[in-house]
Amino acid sequence: xxxxxxxxxxxxxxxxxxxxxxxxxxxxxxxxxxxxxxxxxxxxxxxxxxxxxxxxxxxxxxxxxxxxxxxxxxxxxxxxxxxxxxxxxxxxxxxxxxxxxxxxxxxxxxxxxxxxxxxxxxxxxxxxxxxxxxxxxxxxxxxxxxxxxxxxxxxxxxxxxxxxxxxxxxxxxxxxxxxxxxxxxxxxxxxxxxxxxxxxxxxxxxxxxxxxxxxxxxxxxxxxxxxxxxxxxxxxxxxxxxxxxxxxxxxxxxxxxxxxxxxxxxxxxxxxxxxxxxxxxxxxxxxxxxxxxxxxxxxxxxxxxxxxxxxxxxxxxxxxxxxxxxxxxxxxxxxxxxxxxxxxxxxxxxxxxxxxxxxxxxxxxxxxxxxxxxxxxxxxxxxxxxxxxxxxxxxxxxxxxxxxxxxxxxxxxxxxxxxxxxxxxxxxxxxxxxxxxxxxxxxxxxxxxxxxxxxxxxxxxxxxxxxxxxxxxxxxxxxxxxxxxxxxxxxxx
Amino acid sequence: xxxxxxxxxxxxxxxxxxxxxxxxxxxxxxxxxxxxxxxxxxxxxxxxxxxxxxxxxxxxxxxxxxxxxxxxxxxxxxxxxxxxxxxxxxxxxxxxxxxxxxxxxxxxxxxxxxxxxxxxxxxxxxxxxxxxxxxxxxxxxxxxxxxxxxxxxxxxxxxxxxxxxxxxxxxxxxxxxxxxxxxxxxxxxxxxxxxxxxxxxxxxxxxxxxxxx
Numbered sequence: 001x002x003x004x005x006x007x008x009x010x011x012x013x014x015x016x017x018x019x020x021x022x023x024x025x026x027x028x029x030x031x032x033x034x035x036x037x038x039x040x041x042x043x044x045x046x047x048x049x050x051x052x053x054x055x056x057x058x059x060x061x062x063x064x065x066x067x068x069x070x071x072x073x074x075x076x077x078x079x080x081x082x083x084x085x086x087x088x089x090x091x092x093x094x095x096x097x098x099x100x101x102x103x104x105x106x107x108x109x110x111x112x113x114x115x116x117x118x119x120x121x122x123x124x125x126x127x128x129x130x131x132x133x134x135x136x137x138x139x140x141x142x143x144x145x146x147x148x149x150x151x152x153x154x155x156x157x158x159x160x161x162x163x164x165x166x167x168x169x170x171x172x173x174x175x176x177x178x179x180x181x182x183x184x185x186x187x188x189x190x191x192x193x194x195x196x197x198x199x200x201x202x203x204x205x206x207x208x209x210x211x212x213x214x215x216x217x218x219x220x221x222x223x224x225x226x227x228x229x230x231x232x233x234x235x236x237x238x239x240x241x242x243x244x245x246x247x248x249x250x251x252x253x254x255x256x257x258x259x260x261x262x263x264x265x266x267x268x269x270x271x272x273x274x275x276x277x278x279x280x281x282x283x284x285x286x287x288x289x290x291x292x293x294x295x296x297x298x299x300x301x302x303x304x305x306x307x308x309x310x311x312x313x314x315x316x317x318x319x320x321x322x323x324x325x326x327x328x329x330x331x332x333x334x335x336x337x338x339x340x341x342x343x344x345x346x347x348x349x350x351x352x353x354x355x356x357x358x359x360x361x362x363x364x365x366x367x368x369x370x371x372x373x374x375x376x377x378x379x380x381x382x383x384x385x386x387x388x389x390x391x392x393x394x395x396x397x398x399x400x401x402x403x404x405x406x407x408x409x410x411x412x413x414x415x416x417x418x419x420x421x422x423x424x425x426x427x428x429x430x431x432x433x434x435x436x437x438x439x440x441x442x443x444x445x446x447x448x449x450x451x452x453x454x455x456x457x458x459x460x461x462x463x464x465x466x467x468x469x470x471x472x473x474x475x476x477x478x479x480x481x482x483x484x485x486x487x488x489x490x491x492x493x
Numbered sequence: 494x495x496x497x498x499x500x501x502x503x504x505x506x507x508x509x510x511x512x513x514x515x516x517x518x519x520x521x522x523x524x525x526x527x528x529x530x531x532x533x534x535x536x537x538x539x540x541x542x543x544x545x546x547x548x549x550x551x552x553x554x555x556x557x558x559x560x561x562x563x564x565x566x567x568x569x570x571x572x573x574x575x576x577x578x579x580x581x582x583x584x585x586x587x588x589x590x591x592x593x594x595x596x597x598x599x600x601x602x603x604x605x606x607x608x609x610x611x612x613x614x615x616x617x618x619x620x621x622x623x624x625x626x627x628x629x630x631x632x633x634x635x636x637x638x639x640x641x642x643x644x645x646x647x648x649x650x651x652x653x654x655x656x657x658x659x660x661x662x663x664x665x666x667x668x669x670x671x672x673x674x675x676x677x678x679x680x681x682x683x684x685x686x687x688x689x690x691x692x693x694x695x696x697x698x699x700x701x702x703x704x705x706x
Contacts, residue, residue, distance in 0.1 A: 130667030137674040144681050153692045157701040160685055164641060167678050168632065171648050174671065175625065178656045185609050209607060237704040296706055305706070 001048035002056045005039050005066070005121045008032060013114030017107055022088065025110050026081055032114055033077035036121070040070040044477060054195055055128040060484035064333060065260050066124040068340045069253045071466070073117050075459035076245045079348050080113070082455030083245055086355070094152055095358045101152040109149055116142040116249070123257040129177050129194040129264070133170070136225060136261055139254055140166045147242040147250075158234075158241035165234040166225050173221025173261070179214035180268075183207045196264055200488075203271035211272060218265040219281055225258035228285045228319060229292035232312045236296070239308035240360070244351025247304065251311045251347060252340035259318060259336060266322060267488045275325070275490050282323030283416060289316025290423040297430040302360045304350055306434055307343065310386060313427055314339040320420060321401040322489060324408065330486035331400030334474075338393040338467055342385040345463035349379050352456045353438075362434050366441040374452040376439050378460050383435035385467045387428050393470030398424065496537035497614040497658070503530045504620055504654065505596065508627045508647060512588040517639060521566050524643050528558025531650055535657045538613040546668075550657070553672050562646065562679050569683040570639055580697065583634040592627055599623040609659065617658035624651025636697045638686045642679065649675055 012032040019025050043058055043066065050057040058066065084106055091100045103109075119138035126132040140163070148159040177194065183206045184199065185191040192198045192205075199206070224231040239247045269278045293313025300306040314335070321332025352375045357365050369376035388394040405417035470478075507527040514520045532555030535547040581588065599622040608618060628648025632641050653671075693700065 128667070131670065134667065134670035134674055137678070141674065141677045141681055144685075148685075148688070151688070151692075154703055156685070156688055156692055157704055160638065160689065160698065160701060161704075163678070163682055163685060164632070164645065167645060167682075168629070168648065171645070171652055172625075175652045175655060178652070178659065182609055182659060207607065213606070236706070241704070300706075 001039065001043065001046075002051045002058060002125050005036065005043075005125065006056075006118055008035055008039070009114050009121065010118035013111050013116075013118060016111040016114055019107075022084075022106060025107065026084060029077050029110050029113065030081060032117070033074045036117060037070045037074045040067055050127075054197070055131055056125045057127045057197075058125050059127070059196075060481045061260060061263060061333075061488075062124040064337070064478075064481050064485065065256055066121060068256055068337055069117070069120045069124065071463075072249060072252045072340060072344050075344060075348070075463055076249050077113075079248075079351070079455055079459045080110075080245050082453055083243070083351065084109070087243075092150070095354070096154075096360070099152070101150060104145065104149045104151055108145055112142050112145045113246075116146065120253055120257055123260060127196045129180060129196070129199075132261055132264065133174055133177055136173070136222065136257055137167070137170045139257055140170065140225070143246070143250065143254060146246045147238050149243050149246065150241070155241040158237040161234045162238040169221045169224030169231065171221075172217050176214045176217030176221055176265075179210050179217060183210035183214060196267065199268045200271040203268060204273070206268075206272050208272070208274070211269070211274065212277060215265055215269055215274070215278060216281070218262060219285065222258045222261040222265075223285060226255050226262065227258075227289075227312050227315050229289040229312055229316065232289065232292065232315075235312060236305045236308040239311065239347075240302060240304040244304075244347050244354065247307070247350075248344040248347035251308070252344040255311060255315055256336055256340060259315070263322070263485075263489065270488065270490050279323045279325070282319045286316045286319030286321075286323060287416070287419060287423075289313060289319065290420065290427075292316075294423050294426045294430065297427050297434075300430070300434065301362055303353070303362050303365070303434065303438065304347075304360050306362070306431070307346055307350060310427075310431070311339075311343060313423075314343070314386075317398065317401060317420075320416065321404065324401065324404040324413070324416070326486045326490040327407060328401050328404035329489040330482055331397050331404060333482050333485055334400065334470075335394065335397035337478075338397050338470055339386075341463045341467045341470075342382060342392070342394060345378070345460040345467070346382040346386060348456075348460045348463075349375055349382060352452065353379070355456075357443075362438060364444065365438045367443040368439045371443050372452050374457045378457070378464060379435065380439050381464050382460070383431060385464060387431050388424070391468065391471045393467045393474075396471055396474075496540070497534070498616060500530050500534055500537060501614060501616045501620045501654075503527075504624060504650070508624055509589060509592050511631065511643070511647065512592040512627065513585045515585060517570055517637065518567075520640065520643055521563050521570070524646050525559050525563035527647070527650060528562065529555050531653060531657075532559060534654065538617070538658050550668055553669070554653075557672060557676055558646070558650070561676070565679065565683050566639060566642065569686045580636045581634055582636065582699075588630070588634060591630060595626045595630065596623050599626065613658055618655065621651045621655035621658065624648070624654060627651070636699050638682075638689055638698050641698060642682045642686070645682070646679070 009032055012028055016025050016028055043063060048058050087103055094101055119135055119142050122135035126135050144159055144163050148155050192202050227235040239250055266278050289312050293309050296309040318332040318335055321328040356372055368379055385392040385394055388398040402417055405413050507523050511520055511523050532551045535550045539547055600619040603619040625648050628644045631644030
């Protein structure tokens with residue numbers, strides 16, 4: 001079953017390059033997304049058997065992230081069906097500078113999208129650190145052509161930054177793997193293989209200086225990919241220039257893949273009794289990300305960049321959560337689910353707004369509720385969801401992290417909680433100004449004709465309802481999975 | 494032992510040459526030479542246990558880093574009609590001086606970490622770390638996109654040196670995966686360079702500056 005999760009999208013991706021006919025390729029995209037979702041759902045019911053001698057195994061953390069990826073990809077595939085028809089004409093006028101540009105061939109777009117799904121699935125099932133590295137680098141490489149779908153100079157700049165910054169970061173993560181390998185060597189006996197369960201079982205025997213060095217390099221390497229400030233510089237550019245459907249996947253799925261990579265390293269650290277060492281780094285990077293998010297959200301003029309900085313902020317929230325031990329980690333993982341759903345919803349909606357208003361400037365978008373009622377209503381709902389307003393799931397997850405900070409009962413925990421809350425308040429103000437200004441008022445200039453279509457509305461509605469549902473009731477199976485992961489990140493809850 | 498040390502000296506020399514080099518073409522050749530030399534490392538560093546795994550790794554490395562990458566980069570550069578000058582932010586002499594200081598720091602750093610006993614040469618770790626820092630330095634101090642790719646390759650060579658020499662327990666599957674990833678990375682970067690040129694009529698990354706806050 002695990003192999004099917006990888007092979008189905010990979011083969012479909014390769015087939016997409018060969019298939020003639022646009023309709024056939026789009027059909028393949030949707031069918032593969034459905035098949036992947038069905039397989040993932042089956043994994044919740046029956047635990048799949050490990051493959052490749054234990055290198056591929058779906059544990060609780062893998063299952064959680066695989067499910068996020070699968071749901072998001074299904075929503076994105078459905079949205080892409082309509083989006084690709086709309087974008088099928090040859091030349092497009094650039095909305096900011098008015099020049100003509102072409103889109104990349106749809107074959108490449110769909111092929112890379114499917115290979116990208118295969119790479120992300122491999123991230124979630126990899127138990128071997130080397131394989132995990134290969135998979136995370138593969139997500140970078142398969143998604144770079146997706147960012148360059150609109151062939152013009154800004155998207156090219158974004159693609160180059162994304163490729164170079166993430167590749168360098170990930171090369172350092174490879175060095176971290178080798179450090180981990182040395183940490184696992186013992187004088188006189190065979191070294192332990194770099195499989196998570198083996199390392200966790202023998203964590204006390206690992207050489208501490210090398211393990212610490214490896215962890216720091218993992219933070220630099222995977223932290224770059226996850227978008228933790230100050231390593232986030234590629235993120236706003238890539239998210240704002242990519243097509244909205246790709247932005248949704250980048251923000252909701254790729255960042256989580258890197259987060260999973262860091263969680264694996266943290267699991268080894270905790271088992272080796274180095275939980276406190278990692279804790280400081282997590283909290284420092286997390287709070288920095290929150291500060292950077294707050295600074296750039298206030299006064300942001302471009303709504304896609306606003307969403308991108310909100311991703312930096314939310315990655316910061318998760319990092320703080322993991323740093324606070326197992327109760328905080330529970331909140332952080334729950335927040336990863338909520339954030340992915342809410343952010344993908346908002347990015348898809350931003351695509352709708354872009355199609356109607358033909359501008360990315362916040363100040364030029366007015367009267368969304370009147371001009372496109374469905375998109376407008378969802379935009380406001382998405383705003384409430386991402387800022388953590390009750391009854392959405394994000395509220396619960398942020399509250400859990402905040403509670404974990406105050407429950408530490410120590411002065412530093414209090415300070416983390418206070419700073420965390422203060423920054424969230426600042427970000428809330430910044431987001432409110434931007435979102436409500438866009439929703440209300442009258443359109444200043446005549447906007448494009450047309451109305452909201454089903455493919456533009458249905459995926460965000462479903463994602464939004466999921467966040468709402470998680471805020472009202474957490475299913476027991478999800479709760480168990482979250483508990484199971486949190487247990488490996490620092491004691492019992 | 495002897496062979497390994499010769500290779501490591503060659504790696505240091507090629508890095509220094511790269512820091513002081515002003516031509517794109519010769520830089521690509523130097524990186525290619527470094528790739529070929531490093532391809533011999535798995536065989537020489539583990540001379541006592543010749544195996545198919547190390548032989549395969551050597552052949553794969555030489556083929557990719559010595560032949561495919563240079564060919565591909567030359568192609569990207571020729572089609573992009575790059576002016577041959579490298580255009581550094583930091584001058585060549587300053588770059589060389591920085592390189593020598595990095596070398597000294599790398600050797601000092603490695604005296605601070607407990608090295609495993611079964612290591613082929615005491616120079617392996619310092620040279621690997623020197624390559625990594627030299628690669629990072631090249632990426633941030635050079636304007637041309639192709640020079641930045643060369644910097645990335647040097648960095649990757651450093652990581653590879655460390656992996657082959659110091660932590661030789663990764664398995665064939667992982668090594669093949671790493672090689673494949675590097676191959677695709679250079680491939681995608683090469684294509685991007687080509688597009689950057691067509692779009693801007695140059696491949697200076699310092700003019701990629703319209704996206705900022």
